[in-house]
Amino acid sequence: MxxxxxxxxxxxxxxxxxxxxxxxxxxxxxxxxxxxxxxxxxxxxxxxxxxIGAYLLPTPTEVIKTIADDPVFLLGHTGATAAATIAGFVLAVIVGVALAVAIVYSRLLEKTLFTSLVAFNAIPKVAIAPLFIMWVGTGIESKVLMAFLIAIFPIIVDTVAGLRSVDPAQLDLARTYRSSHFKMFWKIRFPNALPGIFAGMKVGITLALIGTIVGEFVGSNRGLGFVVLQAQGTYQTPLVFAAISVLSVLGVVLFHLIDLAERRLLPWHVSHRGAKP
CATH class of the missing domain: 1.20.5 (Single alpha-helices involved in coiled-coils or other helix-helix interfaces)
Structure with a gap:
């Protein structure tokens, strides 16, 4: 007792x-x-x-005042940028995870596709953006493609690393029980790769936002990149800083949404042990 x-x-x-x-x-x-x-x-x-003049470097109060003067204007352009970013990011996750699985299970794709992806990733995406404008126009499609291309590489790399980092003893044990390849993938490899997938997604969401802004710089009539370009051309420096400030907040929000999803889905992972209040 x-x-x-x-x-x-x-x-x-x-x-x-x-x-x-x-x-x-x-x-x-x-x-x-x-x-x-x-x-x-x-x-x-x-x-x-x-x-220092506002045309060179506006004060934070001037930037905040610019945002407060017409919040609907910036909110509308923020929505356009966020929509293209999320669409390109989701597409990058779906295609990137599928390609990573194919690379892990096929030596031929590992030697050909993976090497080609590394070479393609070295190409400056700014040089490709004008081609997308020529092919699909200045609508949201070109921004989604830019976000997709920039975000997909880290997702593929981290997913491949996660799928390959499984303990061989677990796979050997599953083989002794005559588990199918699909069951070993779904029960062992994929759960083991989830931390790596989320790591790639965290990097990918920020790169997707960069890709969207690059697309808006090259050719667009909507989005925060378009606002920055137009404001810079008319020397509206406070508006430039206002758009950049909103853009940075958007990036932080998108990153933390991925982090929150990881904490909810992977509370068992070592990086989140004890993190829940």
Whole structure:
């Protein structure tokens, strides 16, 4: 009885303590907010002290005022950029995972397709963007293709690494029980590769956003890239910074959505142990 009571008291004492992970997360958020606030204050002070004109470097208050003056304008262009980015990213995930599986299970594709992908990834995508404008026009299709091309490579590489990192002993054990190739893939290889897939997706979502902006720079009449290009041409520097600020927020939001999905689907992974409050 005493041992059981002591064990219960120990469990209650342990659960009543503040969780260090929650403290670390809160501390990290505070440090991030403080750092951003300090940089903005330094930026504001430098512009005022050195009397820098808004056409060269607007103050943060001027940027915020530009956003607040017409939020619907920037919101509409943000929606266009986000739609093209998400569409290209989803397409990159579907095609990238499928190609990675084919590469892992086929030595011929590993020697031919994988090498070709590496060579193609070395080509500057800015040089390809005008071709897409010629082929599919200035609509959303060209932006989706640019986002897809830039995002797919890290997804393929990380998925291949994840599929190959499975413990050979697990596969040998499955073979002794005469498991089919599909069952070994679905029950062993694919779950083992999920952390790698999500790692590639985190990199891919940011690259997809870059690809969309490149496409909007080359030819578009919608999107944040179009806003930046037009505002730069008319020397509306505060609007340029406003569009860039919204673009950075969009990138952070998309990245954290992928991270949240990973935490929900892979709570068992070592990188998320104890991360839930």
């Amino acid at each position: 005493m041992n059981a009571r002591n064990a219960n008291e120990a469990v209650m004492a342990a659960t009543s303590r503040p969780r260090p992970v929650r403290r670390r997360a809160w501390s990290s958020s505070c440090y991030t907010a403080a750092t951003v606030a300090a940089l903005l204050l330094a930026w504001e002070a430098a512009c005022r002290i050195f009397d």
